[in-house]
Amino acid sequence: MIINVARKELKSMFASPMGWVILALLMFSFGTYYLNGVNDYFAVMSGAMRPAERTGVTQFVGQNVYGFASFMVLFAVPLLSMRLVSEERRSQTLPFLFSAPLSLTEIVLGKFLGLVAFLSILVVYVGAMLSTLNIWADIDFGFIVANSIGLLLMVASFSALGLYFSSITQQPVVAAILTFIALFALMFLDRFFAGDPSNTLASLSLTRHFQSFAGGLIDTADIAYFALFIASFLTLTVRRLDADRLRG
Amino acid sequence: MNDFTVEAIGLTRLYGGREAVSNVSFNLSKGQVLGFLGPNGAGKSTTMKMLTGNLAPSNGSVKICGIDMMENPKEAKALIGYLPEMRPLYKELTVDEYLTIAARLHRVSGAHIKKAVELAKERCGLGHMSKRLIENLSNGYQQRVGIAQAIIHNPMVVILDEPTVGLDPIQIRDIRALIREVGSERSVIISTHILPEVEMVCDHVQIIDKGKLVFNGAIDVLKKQRIGNKLLIAMNKPPKAAELLKIAGVEEAESVSDQLMRVRFTDGATPAEAIVQAAVAKGWGLYQIGPDQTSLEDVFVQLTYQEQEAA
Numbered sequence: 001m002i003i004n005v006a007r008k009e010l011k012s013m014f015a016s017p018m019g020w021v022i023l024a025l026l027m028f029s030f031g032t033y034y035l036n037g038v039n040d041y042f043a044v045m046s047g048a049m050r051p052a053e054r055t056g057v058t059q060f061v062g063q064n065v066y067g068f069a070s071f072m073v074l075f076a077v078p079l080l081s082m083r084l085v086s087e088e089r090r091s092q093t094l095p096f097l098f099s100a101p102l103s104l105t106e107i108v109l110g111k112f113l114g115l116v117a118f119l120s121i122l123v124v125y126v127g128a129m130l131s132t133l134n135i136w137a138d139i140d141f142g143f144i145v146a147n148s149i150g151l152l153l154m155v156a157s158f159s160a161l162g163l164y165f166s167s168i169t170q171q172p173v174v175a176a177i178l179t180f181i182a183l184f185a186l187m188f189l190d191r192f193f194a195g196d197p198s199n200t201l202a203s204l205s206l207t208r209h210f211q212s213f214a215g216g217l218i219d220t221a222d223i224a225y226f227a228l229f230i231a232s233f234l235t236l237t238v239r240r241l242d243a244d245r246l247r248g
Numbered sequence: 249m250n251d252f253t254v255e256a257i258g259l260t261r262l263y264g265g266r267e268a269v270s271n272v273s274f275n276l277s278k279g280q281v282l283g284f285l286g287p288n289g290a291g292k293s294t295t296m297k298m299l300t301g302n303l304a305p306s307n308g309s310v311k312i313c314g315i316d317m318m319e320n321p322k323e324a325k326a327l328i329g330y331l332p333e334m335r336p337l338y339k340e341l342t343v344d345e346y347l348t349i350a351a352r353l354h355r356v357s358g359a360h361i362k363k364a365v366e367l368a369k370e371r372c373g374l375g376h377m378s379k380r381l382i383e384n385l386s387n388g389y390q391q392r393v394g395i396a397q398a399i400i401h402n403p404m405v406v407i408l409d410e411p412t413v414g415l416d417p418i419q420i421r422d423i424r425a426l427i428r429e430v431g432s433e434r435s436v437i438i439s440t441h442i443l444p445e446v447e448m449v450c451d452h453v454q455i456i457d458k459g460k461l462v463f464n465g466a467i468d469v470l471k472k473q474r475i476g477n478k479l480l481i482a483m484n485k486p487p488k489a490a491e492l493l494k495i496a497g498v499e500e501a502e503s504v505s506d507q508l509m510r511v512r513f514t515d516g517a518t519p520a521e522a523i524v525q526a527a528v529a530k531g532w533g534l535y536q537i538g539p540d541q542t543s544l545e546d547v548f549v550q551l552t553y554q555e556q557e558a559a
Contacts, residue, residue, distance in 0.1 A: 004352045008338075011349070015340040096336035096397070099300045100353040101326035246304045 001102055005110020006117060013080070013118050022076050026069075026122055033068045034129055037061035058140040062130055063214065066147045069126055070210055073119070073155050074183055080118065081162025082176035084111050085241070090170050098245065108163070108237045112230075115159045116152075123152045143216040150213020153226040154206060158183055160233035167240045253278050253405050253435040254299065258308035261294055261459075268294045269459045271308070276405075276452070281431035283450035283467075284439035291459040292439040293333050296409050299437070300330040313404055326355055329398035333409040335390055336397075339383035343374055343393055346382055347400060354401035368396040371426060387414045395423065399430060406430055408438045412445060424449050478540035479511045479520060480504075484533030491530075495522045510540055 013019040041060050048054050088094045097107050127148045133139045161182055166175040186206045193202035202208065206229075209222040254276040261269040269291040276282050286292050297303035299310055301317050301324065310317040312324040338346055347365045356364045369375050372392040377385060382393055391414060398406055411427070412420045427449050430436055440446060446453055446467070453470050455463040463470070486509055492501040497517030503509045513519045520537060527534035 001353075004349075008349045008353070011345060012338060012340060015345075091339070092332070092334035093336040093338060095297075095300075095302050095330065095332045095334075096338075096350075097353070098302045099325055099328060099330040099332075100350075101322045101355055102353065103322060245302065 001106050002110045002113060005097070005102065005107055006114035009084070009111050009114025010117060013114070018079065018083075019118065022079060023121065026072055026076055027125060029072060030065060030069060030122075030126055030129065033065050034061060037064035038133075040064075056140060057133060057137045058130070058143050059216075061133065062143055062147055065126060065130060066151060066214060069122070069151055070154055070207075070214075073122075073151075073158060074180070074187060076122075077119070077155065077158035077162050078176040078179035078183065081115055081159055081179060082166055082172040084115065084163050085167040085237070086169050086172045086175045090172070094244070104238050104241050104245075108234055108241065112156075112159060112163055112234060115163070116156050119155045119159065120152060123148050123155065126151070140216070146213050146216045146218050149218060150210050150222075153213075153223065154210050157206060157226050157229045157233075160230040160237075161186075164233040164237045164240070167237045251278060252276060252311075253313055254437070255311040255314075256295075256299065256308070257311070259295060259298055259305050259310065260307035261291075261298060261303065262306040267459050269298070269305075269456075272456070272459075272461050273308075274454060274461070274464055276435050276437065278404075278435055279432060280452055281427060281436045281438070281450045282452045282454065283446035284437060284454055284456065285441065285443070285446060286439075286456040287441065290456045292456055293409055294459075295456065296330075296407055296437070296439060297332075300328055300407055301325050302330075302332075326401075327404040329354075329401065329403035329406045331394045331398040331408045331411060335394040337382050337390060337393060340381070342379055342381055343369070343385075344378045346393065347396055350397040351400050354403075356401050364400050364402075368400040371399065371429075372396040373422060388416060388419045391415055392419070392423075395426070402434075404434055406434060406436045408436070410439055410441075412440065412442065420445075477513050477515055479513065479523070480536075480538055480540040481509045481511060481523065481527075481534065482507055482536035483509070483527065484535065485531065487530065487532055491526075492523070495519055495526055497522070 038057075038061055041057055044060070045054060085094075088097070102110075127144055130144050131139070131141070134141075158179075162175070162179040165178040165182065166172070169175050169178070183206070186204065188205070188207070190197070190202045190205035190208045193199040196202070209225045212219040212222050252275045254274075256272060256274050259269055259272040260267065272291075272295055274282075284292050284295070294303065298305045299317075301310075301321050304318075310324075312327045315324040315327070317324045338349075341349070344365060347368060348361055351361045351364045351368075369378065372395050374389070374392055374396060377389060377393075382390060385393065391411070395408065395411060398408060408427070412423055415423060424445065427436055427438060431449075431451075438449065447470075450467055453463065453465065453467050454461060484507065486503060486507060489501040489503065489509075492498055492509065492511055497513045497519035498511055499514055500512040501509060511519070511523070524534065524537065526532075
């Protein structure tokens with residue numbers, strides 16, 4: 001049943017130009033960064049005389065592309081997640097889901113998975129693009145896998161937060177703006193506490209938890225953070241939709 | 249277990265202390281079409297939302313085929329097809345895509361989805377619209393898509409909130425035929441404020457006003473109340489009321505205008521023939537006689553008005 005809701009969301013996403021435009025734009029910009037990364041690699045490495053200054057091509061290009069990708073999804077996710085619930089609320093299509101034999105949890109999980117499935121196209125695309133380096137070089141697939149997992153978790157967290165903000169308003173634009181502000185604050189929280197890295201608030205920052213994945217390290221503490229982040233916002237969304245049924 | 253398809257027990261819904269629906273109870277059996285009547289804001293849609301699990305009642309409970317909507321919402325909802333007042337259509341999809349999603353979400357098994365979609369389209373006259381975007385369909389066709397999604401999984405109970413709004417007369421006729429067809433084997437609840445529609449389609453009528461059930465009964469009872477025991481007589485030279493009162497069975501006579509008189513007779517009496525005979529014998533110049541039908545609208549106004557007086 002969750003899958004059916006997710007399929008419905010995917011269909012809606014691909015039925016509107018918004019999904020295609022965002023996919024195309026992101027892929028274009030990732031491609032450009034990748035190309036620049038490869039070009040820069042030769043320029044930088046030919047200047048790096050000592051072996052200690054040299055990094056592998058995977059890490060050099062990968063950090064470039066994944067760092068950029070984790071920044072770009074900050075703009076892409078709010079635009080895609082804004083319509084999930086608010087649009088249905090505005091066009092009064094929610095009763096279609098509420099009167100189907102589905103629990104609220106199934107509806108919310110379905111919508112979440114639909115969006116994550118759509119965004120995972122990007123993650124797979126970036127992974128595939130970097131893997132093409134293997135034709136000329138011997139690349140570090142572990143680094144790409146860790147980064148892909150990190151990017152996917154980050155995108156999923158963004159989606160969960162976007163879904164929640166979409167469920168509290170009727171206006172998709174308001175949902176997008178709120179999501180963007182919240183994500184922006186969460187991402188750059190650690191910058192505010194740059195002088196005091198041990199601050200508890202700083203460790204709430206999404207970027208900080210992406211760091212270990214970016215370095216090629218899969219840390220269960222970071223996975224737990226993302227999982228909790230997703231679970232809390234999905235629970236909040238379920239609660240919000242249940243309030244609709246109770247308060248009317 | 250009884251064989252009621254819908255049981256509403258003491259449904260009450262409060263909106264900020266105000267009772268939008270108060271203590272509404274009724275039962276519906278298989279093969280019945282129930283008409284829900286009421287003026288705007290009477291609580292028709294609120295009641296329907298509670299019946300379909302879209303709104304939690306403040307008090308009372310709903311059972312669909314014996315399954316409680318509160319305790320077992322998924323099982324109960326699987327037995328219902330619902331078309332809300334605002335059609336829940338995803339306008340960016342085509343008719344086929346939308347109906348396929350509706351079938352899938354309502355647990356139609358994978359192998360039967362195609363068949364269910366075809367059948368629903370055929371029943372609602374949407375066959376030639378399959379590949380059109382819902383957005384581009386006319387209002388009437390959008391309404392048909394709405395009805396199609398409500399019957400696609402062949403539910404036990406079909407609940408339609410004002411299904412004929414915005415349709416042309418031919419479409420209305422088709423939809424009414426469809427409602428009767430569905431109603432012959434399943435249960436249907438429709439809400440409307442078009443009274444003749446209720447008379448044409450429904451077996452049972454409920455009139456709801458200010459959240460309270462004012463009338464609940466078979467359509468025949470309402471019809472009887474409507475036809476009543478009155479005759480309307482038109483004459484060129486009407487007699488005095490006293491002369492009409494002499495005829496057996498006549499209880500009351502009053503003149504409506506200078507040529508029209510209304511006569512009320514005792515239940516079971518048929519004074520029409522006697523009146524005609526008297527009119528011929530005494531040269532009243534009778535040119536028309538017939539039952540005085542208070543329109544269903546009058547009955548409706550009466551019923552909702554009585555309630556106001558009582559309150």
